Amino acid sequence: MAHPSTITAHGPTVAEVDLEAFKENVRTFKRLVGNSRLMAVIKTNAYGHGVVPSGEAAVRAGADCLGVTMVEEGAQLRAAGIDVPIHILSSIMSWQAADLVAYDLTASVSSLDLAHALNREAVRQNKAASVHLKIDTGLHRFGIQPEEALDFCRASYELPGLEWEGIYTHFSSADEGEWNTTEKQYASFMNTIATLKKDGYYFPVRHAGASTIAIERRDMYLDMVRCGIALFGYPPEERQDSMISLKPVMGLKSRLLHVHELPPGSPVGYGGSYVTSDYEKIAVVPIGHGDGYHRALSNNGQMLVRGQRAEIIGEVSLDQTLINVTGIPGVSAGDEVVLMGEQQGDYISGREIAGWMDSIVDEVLSGLKERVERIYK
Ligand SMILES: *Cc1c(COP(=O)(O)O)cnc(C)c1O
Secondary structure: OOOOOOOOOOOOOEEEEOHHHHHHHHHHHHHHHOOOEEEEEOHHHHHOOOHHHHHHHHHHOOOOEEEEOOHHHHHHHHHOOOOOOEEEOOOOOHHHHHHHHHOOOEEEEOOHHHHHHHHHHHHHOOOOEEEEEEEOOOOOOOOEOHHHHHHHHHHHOOOOOEEEEEEEOOOOOOOOOOHHHHHHHHHHHHHHHHHHHHOOOOOOEEEOOOHHHHHHOHHHOOOEEEEOHHHHOOOOOHHHOOOOOOOOOEEEEEEOOEEEEEOOOOEEOHHHOEEOOOOEEEEEEOOOHHHOOOHHHOOOOEEEEOOEEEEEEOOOOOOOEEEEOOOOOOOOOOOEEEEEEEEOOEEEOHHHHHHHHOOOHHHHHHOOOOOOEEEEO
């Protein structure tokens, strides 16, 4: 039997990505960081916004380079024709060195094994691998310990295939505003740089700060600032909302699939964790934890319908979520429902959803699966 090669209409659940808002945020940070470079961090599929459209928009808006964590993401950006430096902000397996060099990505180096693997590949491909030395000042994820940096440079700095373009660290507690810890980490980083320089190991591009530093600590900008979540419209912490004006980039919308009324005492959803206490109107929204709309929102969140807040009731299931639309005049199947964004003057932000989930906005945005169609504005 012959079938059409494509469907004629998509389902109602969509994530709207406002690339103009994104570009405006990038320009805001570009102005803020002044003479320092701006890296647009677009890891994790650009925090859920789509790595290629976000990468293209970031470059158009003036980002000097891009940061991702996977070689695959870097390769996708290169395939899309992006030619600014693309940093891999994670360690990689040595077998990924060939691709990293082939796609002209910039590596984070924190082990001799990786330095040697990159060097071998660079020599084999007749290229120079651009590398940044990662110093671990306290996050303890990966990086060379400050007291081991000198030995590390003695063993790797002269490898002919490596071009040591930069050195960096990443703070553990800047978002939390723990400035004592952050200042100690910064001092440790600067001491390491000075020690290395004394012995002739020089790194032109020094960087340490992410969004929080960009917003709050000009004194730690150094040569480059790496901004991620804030470019998507959310400063990492609520205290920063008053310090900078940003535009949320993502909205999440759907439509009511079905509306029905239940009598008092009716259990609703898997396990019946919600029971109606009166005649209640229940609506079905076609999104669930399989889409990245978290199960933590079960009986614990809201959506906007006809400008009013409707409570999520029962357990969020894989593909569907139920809301209580009792008392919303005229409510009916097909009505628009806003899960994140504005409707008739009310607004649900990613940060509010994160609060319901006891999480951070990064998880709300980046958790949204690819099966939720992105619509770019
Ligand atoms: C994710 C990440 C960033 C960006 O952090 P935000 O707080 O989202 O701005 C910067 N640097 C590194 C190394 C990262 O992993």
